[in-house]
Amino acid sequence: MLMLTHLAPSCLEIPNGFRLPQRPCPSILDLWKPLQFAQIANRRKYIKKSIQIRTSVNNICRATMQQQAESIRMEERFRAKDVPELTIVSDLDLTMVDHDDPSHQSLLNFNSLWAAEYSHNSTLVYSTGRSPQRYRELKRQVPLLTPAIVVLSVGTEIFYGKSLEPDLSWIKLLDEGWDRDIVLEEAKMFPQLRFQEDSEQRPHKVSFYLDKQDAARVQEELFSRLKQRGIDVKLIFSGGTAFDVLPKMGGKGEALAYLMRKMKKEGWLSKNVLVCGDSGNDTELFLVEGVKGVIVSNAQEELIQWYSSHNFVNNIYHASERCAGGIIQALEHYDFGPYNPPRKRIKEPELQSGRLLDIGSAKREVIEFNLFLEMWLCGHIPDSDQNYQRVVEVIDNGATMIYPWGRQSSLKESLDLVRQKHGLMSGKNFMTWIDNIEEKKLAEGVYLVTWESWEKFNGGEHKGYYATAILLSKEKTPNGVQWLRVHETSRNDE
Numbered sequence: 001m002l003m004l005t006h007l008a009p010s011c012l013e014i015p016n017g018f019r020l021p022q023r024p025c026p027s028i029l030d031l032w033k034p035l036q037f038a039q040i041a042n043r044r045k046y047i048k049k050s051i052q053i054r055t056s057v058n059n060i061c062r063a064t065m066q067q068q069a070e071s072i073r074m075e076e077r078f079r080a081k082d083v084p085e086l087t088i089v090s091d092l093d094l095t096m097v098d099h100d101d102p103s104h105q106s107l108l109n110f111n112s113l114w115a116a117e118y119s120h121n122s123t124l125v126y127s128t129g130r131s132p133q134r135y136r137e138l139k140r141q142v143p144l145l146t147p148a149i150v151v152l153s154v155g156t157e158i159f160y161g162k163s164l165e166p167d168l169s170w171i172k173l174l175d176e177g178w179d180r181d182i183v184l185e186e187a188k189m190f191p192q193l194r195f196q197e198d199s200e201q202r203p204h205k206v207s208f209y210l211d212k213q214d215a216a217r218v219q220e221e222l223f224s225r226l227k228q229r230g231i232d233v234k235l236i237f238s239g240g241t242a243f244d245v246l247p248k249m250g251g252k253g254e255a256l257a258y259l260m261r262k263m264k265k266e267g268w269l270s271k272n273v274l275v276c277g278d279s280g281n282d283t284e285l286f287l288v289e290g291v292k293g294v295i296v297s298n299a300q301e302e303l304i305q306w307y308s309s310h311n312f313v314n315n316i317y318h319a320s321e322r323c324a325g326g327i328i329q330a331l332e333h334y335d336f337g338p339y340n341p342p343r344k345r346i347k348e349p350e351l352q353s354g355r356l357l358d359i360g361s362a363k364r365e366v367i368e369f370n371l372f373l374e375m376w377l378c379g380h381i382p383d384s385d386q387n388y389q390r391v392v393e394v395i396d397n398g399a400t401m402i403y404p405w406g407r408q409s410s411l412k413e414s415l416d417l418v419r420q421k422h423g424l425m426s427g428k429n430f431m432t433w434i435d436n437i438e439e440k441k442l443a444e445g446v447y448l449v450t451w452e453s454w455e456k457f458n459g460g461e462h463k464g465y466y467a468t469a470i471l472l473s474k475e476k477t478p479n480g481v482q483w484l485r486v487h488e489t490s491r492n493d494e
Helices: 002-010 028-036 043-057 065-080 105-118 132-141 168-175 180-187 212-228 252-266 280-287 301-308 323-333 342-347 361-377 385-392 411-419
Strands: 086-090 122-127 149-152 157-160 206-209 233-238 242-247 272-277 292-295 316-318 395-402 408-410 431-443 446-456 463-473 481-490
Touching: 105 122, 105 323, 105 342, 105 361, 105 431, 122 252, 132 149, 149 252, 157 252, 168 252, 180 206, 180 212, 212 233, 212 242, 233 280, 252 280, 272 280, 272 323, 280 292, 280 301, 292 301, 292 323, 316 323, 342 361, 361 385, 361 411, 361 431, 361 446, 361 463, 361 481, 385 411, 395 411, 408 411
Parallel strands: 086 122, 086 272, 122 149, 272 292, 292 316, 395 481
Antiparallel strands: 149 157, 206 242, 233 242, 395 408, 431 446, 446 463, 463 481
16 A cells, blocks of 8 residues: 555645654554444444454464564465475576666566465575675665575575575585685786676675686686686686686576475475576576576577577577566466466456466455556556546445554545546656565455555655555455555665
């Protein structure tokens, strides 16, 4: 409901100079208690629902939903859940992220599709040459989802979850036979090698710039000199200028193979693994046993030449779309699941191919509802009562919303305000996305959904909120649920 909060200052009375406090997201009990006193015509129905909610609440930790999500997200994703159906392992720059598109349309399409249809039973992994510092910079610049795992520094650093917990076992493996000082000493013998920025020099990665015409000779001679000194290394030249020296066990492919062995041992290896890339340092990903691959249409010359020189007809797909658009194409090509992004489905409701009907229905409703409001404000949906009925029909008559500053309002009244703001954000490069969405069934027909809402427009900084909602089952609605209560809390840690 980020758009509702965004518009609220011009619609509701907020004290001058008011600053949104940093408060934890409301607990389940915070959402349940007001239901006891709501002025709802059919009270008996909601008394029954309240009893169901109370019974379920007693079995759930009473910590705030944000604190709860932080502590259990990894455990739920990898142990409590069934074996994931799909793992996507994607490079970032010019694969998942299209730096030539300031609107990030294909990335936003992937985000909403993943959150609505895959996040409940699949695993997202980023594998990039970026260092931790440059990865965090990218997260601040573009609308990236939070992955379950991120592999950084060309496969030499592995981190888990939002808190980026390092994989210490992987570090020990890379230490074997690696001597960074000797690598630096030998590299100084080649004037063609120019050091990259300090942020890109990592414990198990030494990075240089190298002209393409010198690459073959320098690689051969440096490898030979290091071999003579007892150091086994892996040399990777990509993008026409980037040259990395890694331990022999380093690289994106070795890191993925290690993760897949670990997943198999711990019982959460996905049934399908899709790897996605655009440059030479991604070739290793496509060679890992048991994976399917997609090369995006904007791939660099070295990867296209490598692909053309091998017979990868069955397990590597060369997409016709750029970046994240190509990844979405691969979902359809390999028949991994739904491939029509929610944005497209909202405009063309008949496009429901491969859609999941039960699992994640409340999450899907949250994604589509917020996306509809964004498209409404941007004028991408025609202004008509018939179109706006999409959001009105899924709101319970007694539904309420609590804004970050503590004001409680009727959810229908809030939507009436948005109804009048059609096209308000047109031409402002306005984008929204939802991250870290989780759904829990509290009782039969009662669902608790938590998520983080983000927005950005005109190239400004991200603005976000924690959100918690209760939805109830309702037939003949787009996702079989209706909204009962929403509570948003500001966050100042973006």
